[in-house]
Amino acid sequence: MKRTILIALAAAAVFGFTGVKSRIRFTETGEKSGVRQVHSTRKFKGPHGDVLGMFTSGGAASAVGDFDNDGDDDLFVVDSDTGKPHRLYRNDGGMKFTEVGAQAGVTGGNDPDSICADAIWFDYDNDGWRDLLVARFGTPLLYHNEKNGKFKNVTAGSGFNRFGNTIAVISFDYDKDGMLDVMFGDYFKPVSLINLTTTKVLPNDLDNAVNGGGVTLWHNDGNGKFSDVTSKAGFDKHTGWTLDLGHGDLNNDGWQDIYIAADYGTDRMYFNNGNGTFSEVTTKAMGGFDTRKGMNAEIGDYDNDGWLDIYVTNITDEYMKECNMLWHNNADGTFTDVSKETNTCNTLWGWGAKFGDFDNDGWLDIFATNGLRSRGKDNYIPLLLEAIIKPNMEFQELASWPAIGNMTWSGFQKKVMFKNVGGQVFKDISADAGVDNDLDGRGVAVADFDGDGRLDFYQTNADQPALLYHGQAEGAGNWIEMKLEGAVKNRDAVGARVTVKAGALTMMREVDGGNGYSGQSMLRLHFGLGAAAKADSVEIAWPDGRKEKVAVPVNAAVYVRQTAGGAARIAPIKVR
Numbered sequence: 001m002k003r004t005i006l007i008a009l010a011a012a013a014v015f016g017f018t019g020v021k022s023r024i025r026f027t028e029t030g031e032k033s034g035v036r037q038v039h040s041t042r043k044f045k046g047p048h049g050d051v052l053g054m055f056t057s058g059g060a061a062s063a064v065g066d067f068d069n070d071g072d073d074d075l076f077v078v079d080s081d082t083g084k085p086h087r088l089y090r091n092d093g094g095m096k097f098t099e100v101g102a103q104a105g106v107t108g109g110n111d112p113d114s115i116c117a118d119a120i121w122f123d124y125d126n127d128g129w130r131d132l133l134v135a136r137f138g139t140p141l142l143y144h145n146e147k148n149g150k151f152k153n154v155t156a157g158s159g160f161n162r163f164g165n166t167i168a169v170i171s172f173d174y175d176k177d178g179m180l181d182v183m184f185g186d187y188f189k190p191v192s193l194i195n196l197t198t199t200k201v202l203p204n205d206l207d208n209a210v211n212g213g214g215v216t217l218w219h220n221d222g223n224g225k226f227s228d229v230t231s232k233a234g235f236d237k238h239t240g241w242t243l244d245l246g247h248g249d250l251n252n253d254g255w256q257d258i259y260i261a262a263d264y265g266t267d268r269m270y271f272n273n274g275n276g277t278f279s280e281v282t283t284k285a286m287g288g289f290d291t292r293k294g295m296n297a298e299i300g301d302y303d304n305d306g307w308l309d310i311y312v313t314n315i316t317d318e319y320m321k322e323c324n325m326l327w328h329n330n331a332d333g334t335f336t337d338v339s340k341e342t343n344t345c346n347t348l349w350g351w352g353a354k355f356g357d358f359d360n361d362g363w364l365d366i367f368a369t370n371g372l373r374s375r376g377k378d379n380y381i382p383l384l385l386e387a388i389i390k391p392n393m394e395f396q397e398l399a400s401w402p403a404i405g406n407m408t409w410s411g412f413q414k415k416v417m418f419k420n421v422g423g424q425v426f427k428d429i430s431a432d433a434g435v436d437n438d439l440d441g442r443g444v445a446v447a448d449f450d451g452d453g454r455l456d457f458y459q460t461n462a463d464q465p466a467l468l469y470h471g472q473a474e475g476a477g478n479w480i481e482m483k484l485e486g487a488v489k490n491r492d493a494v495g496a497r498v499t500v501k502a503g504a505l506t507m508m509r510e511v512d513g514g515n516g517y518s519g520q521s522m523l524r525l526h527f528g529l530g531a532a533a534k535a536d537s538v539e540i541a542w543p544d545g546r547k548e549k550v551a552v553p554v555n556a557a558v559y560v561r562q563t564a565g566g567a568a569r570i571a572p573i574k575v576r
Helices: 002-019 049-055 282-286 381-388
Strands: 026-028 062-065 074-077 087-093 096-099 115-122 131-138 141-145 151-153 164-172 181-188 212-220 226-228 241-248 257-263 268-272 278-280 298-300 309-312 325-329 335-337 350-356 365-370 416-421 425-428 441-447 456-461 467-471 478-485 497-502 505-510 525-530 537-541 547-549 556-561 569-572
Touching (some): 062 441, 062 456, 074 456, 115 164, 131 181, 164 241, 181 257, 212 257, 241 298, 257 309, 268 282, 282 335, 478 497, 478 537, 497 525
Parallel strands (some): 212 241, 478 556
Antiparallel strands (some): 062 074, 087 096, 131 141, 141 151, 241 257, 268 278, 298 309, 309 325, 350 365, 365 416, 416 425, 478 525, 497 505, 497 537, 556 569
């Protein structure tokens, strides 16, 4: 491996891989763009309120989606404290947004008994308009897009009536019936944290906890209703502390598989059996069980070998020395963690992280958020360690954890951006790229908000203002972007796979329904082409199994609309 990396680095220095010399750069425009929302975590009362608040300090989430079908991506941003409204930012073009949440009817959900924590856009009824699902510590909220800038709360008739302390949600078509299904990832087991009947609600073990909320899978029945199929599909045995979910065709058999990032215990991998059930393959695929603090499940082909890889953030700081996991897909049903070899191991107290080709050289880079709690000068860790080493400490008992007050716990950490050097190693360019802020990051949502072919991203932060980074890479390569549309079913083509060949590059991307912690990225597929002036081949594998080749223009974003029988229709996405 070391020899391979040295060869790769030498080749990068001499040839630049794709014939372009680029520099990844960003400008933070949150306030100027009108999306500088300050997130608020839930505040708990009582003697253990600050500790409980610490364990629920997620919820700073965002979701990218074109809710009004005008061609550019809009932004929904979640808040979490009692009575705090969410924001819906309509994209007006030119990196300018207008907040329309109240008039759209999607600001509610943080009632006295519920805590909003995540959200996704998904077209659950295949009418061509993206609907909104808000996940909560409570029961979820489903909003139907009324196609006039307004949404209707249809939760009561949806079947989503099961309480869960949900921190993550994705949508995907697990049974290939053309309807998008939903998976929720639950952190705590299903007990009310606001109206506690017991104080034994925390993890029962720091490394192997099994008293978490697990996951639930909901089948889309096609009539606006969803059915709980968790047990039938084979997910009922998982009782870990789920923090994130990722889906993708991990074994190239045409069916969507699942990765579960679990805090305080092992991550899990499930392969889709193609008959409505899944098989857990954690031991075989990943070489056993881990004891790390899985925080993020991002899926992409970082080395351009045609097989999806997985990036998981963990905790690597003064408190724990775990190292992230970059699971390289070995193309045989197994994965190897190459985070140390590729220099993607350390992002401190990790949270959301996303792949994205930020300089259009044809290779997926990584941006990772971090930081738990930035407060006063006193450090909580020595106090915590003193408590942990006490004999017979009950980890799950709130009273066992020392009060945190205004102390800092793994705070003021610099964010990390890794540039992909030819699929072999990554280089830390955080400061030079202008993204090394030290806020308490949570989610990342990647999109090309202004349609200039250079990816932007939105970073949410717990109890702090969100940041919008406008991509301004110098010397960036050529590019193409495609928004796929299914003919009748699965209208947003979630699970579709596109392979692009351009010069010496061969790249593969899949449309996903919300991978990555607390951040749904755009549905458009983005490909950097380096110095290539055209795409030599673009092949789409549609979710229904059909494959076709299309011709798309370079340095432009287009709709690719599947037809019932003939060739796909190509139309430009107009940029304001």
